[in-house]
Amino acid sequence: MITLCGFAISNYYNVVKLALLEKNVPFAEEYVATHCTDEAVLSSSPLGKIPFIRTPQGSMCESHAILEYIEAAYPTPALLPADPFAAAKVRELMTFIDMHLELVARDLYPQAFFGGTVSESTQARVRKQLEKNIAGFKRLVKFAPYIAGDTFTLADCVAVNNLPLVGMATKAVYGEDLLQAGGVDYKAYVKFIGERPTAQKVAADRKAASAKA
Numbered sequence: 001m002i003t004l005c006g007f008a009i010s011n012y013y014n015v016v017k018l019a020l021l022e023k024n025v026p027f028a029e030e031y032v033a034t035h036c037t038d039e040a041v042l043s044s045s046p047l048g049k050i051p052f053i054r055t056p057q058g059s060m061c062e063s064h065a066i067l068e069y070i071e072a073a074y075p076t077p078a079l080l081p082a083d084p085f086a087a088a089k090v091r092e093l094m095t096f097i098d099m100h101l102e103l104v105a106r107d108l109y110p111q112a113f114f115g116g117t118v119s120e121s122t123q124a125r126v127r128k129q130l131e132k133n134i135a136g137f138k139r140l141v142k143f144a145p146y147i148a149g150d151t152f153t154l155a156d157c158v159a160v161n162n163l164p165l166v167g168m169a170t171k172a173v174y175g176e177d178l179l180q181a182g183g184v185d186y187k188a189y190v191k192f193i194g195e196r197p198t199a200q201k202v203a204a205d206r207k208a209a210s211a212k213a
């Protein structure tokens with residue numbers, strides 16, 4: 001059985017959790033904090049990042065690698081199209097969201113979510129980069145009604161757990177949600193995906209974990 005390690009507040013953890021739930025893969029959850037320097041954690045996740053998984057064959061970190069493993073090991077229901085081009089387009093969105101939206105907005109989190117401050121120069125740099133990247137994202141995203149087209153895919157697992165964070169972080173720091181300002185109507189989409197029982201389970205667990213934190 002797979003054990004998903006990390007915690008339910010993490011967006012990356014919840015991306016993997018949503019995929020496991022959607023695919024009906026049996027899994028256990030194990031709380032592991034970030035910045036852990038225990039050998040047992042570093043041997044599974046060398047940078048101490050979460051999530052990572054333990055499997056009977058060994059452990060693995062990096063959410064995209066984990067998603068690919070789950071998809072290959074448990075092919076049905078499929079969360080990647082069979083057509084190679086369509087599958088690569090789903091992966092394109094996954095990478096774009098993580099690399100060009102979430103990772104850029106992440107520099108705002110200390111101020112947006114953790115009571116810290118982010119320098120004005122960082123705020124300006126992040127804003128410029130995000131505005132450019134959001135305009136690019138708008139060209140890729142489908143919302144038809146799923147993020148990559150007419151089928152729920154791994155890209156939806158990534159999008160629904162990351163777009164709200166980008167929106168909230170930019171709203172908190174700039175007073176305006178840069179995704180919405182850039183014409184990306186992700187709120188209706190998140191509400192739509194949020195109707196899925198799997199997404200509701202992820203959200204409820206995240207809420208319970210946030211209340212405890």
Ligand SMILES: N[C@@H](CCC(=O)N[C@@H](CS)C(=O)NCC(=O)O)C(=O)O
Pocket residue numbers: 010011012013034035047048049050051061062063064
């Ligand atoms: N590229 C990694 C990113 C994972 C990540 O950054 N997770 C955060 C929690 S949401 C973390 O572990 N942060 C602690 C750190 O960066 O040291 C993935 O896709 O799994």
